[in-house]
Amino acid sequence: GQSLEQPSEVTAVEGAIVQINCTYQTSGFYGLSWYQQHDGGAPTFLSYNALDGLEETGRFSSFLSRSDSYGYLLLQELQMKDSASYFCAVRDRAGGFKTIFGAGTRLFVKA
């Protein structure tokens, strides 16, 4: 079957760097997406990796290793407003193109 695993919680201090890992198991992989969701809000798209390597978008970067079925989201120069839940997601070709989200990682940024 398909599954994604990510840590449930991460805590970091303002200005620091934090990495949120995601391992996945699918039988027909397109790529790995990342979304941010603040409490009470809607998920917002952050980044997408279809190929191995690092994608950088401002303070956020995302990495993918297809051979290891692993990716991560890197947040630099953390700000209080980055406190939110972060979800990795895949579209599983073999699963009928279902979109599958991880359970989410809750990031707490402390002053």
Place this chain on the structure above:
Amino acid sequence: DSGVTQTPKHLITATGQRVTLRCSPRSGDLSVYWYQQSLDQGLQFLIQYYNGEERAKGNILERFSAQQFPDLHSELNLSSLELGDSALYFCASSTREAQETQYFGPGTRLLVL
């Protein structure tokens, strides 16, 4: 603002009732996705439509149904509601070429009493 609209924003109803949630995708997006998010839970994929046709199906209950109309708006119908159906229901849309990049609406918060 993602450009995806959902109505209503809040819905309170009783067990056994039926409700309809509505979604309008971003201009130009042909794909619509429906998700359920229960309290402190992740996003559960329900169903995807592309240009009026069902494209992918997740763990959608038989009591739930959806459709996408010719003007591309979509409706999610929930019937014989149970307490456990209380959740946030999100609609998202994407282009055909970038289905891994989904834009979410603000959600409909459903409370079943």
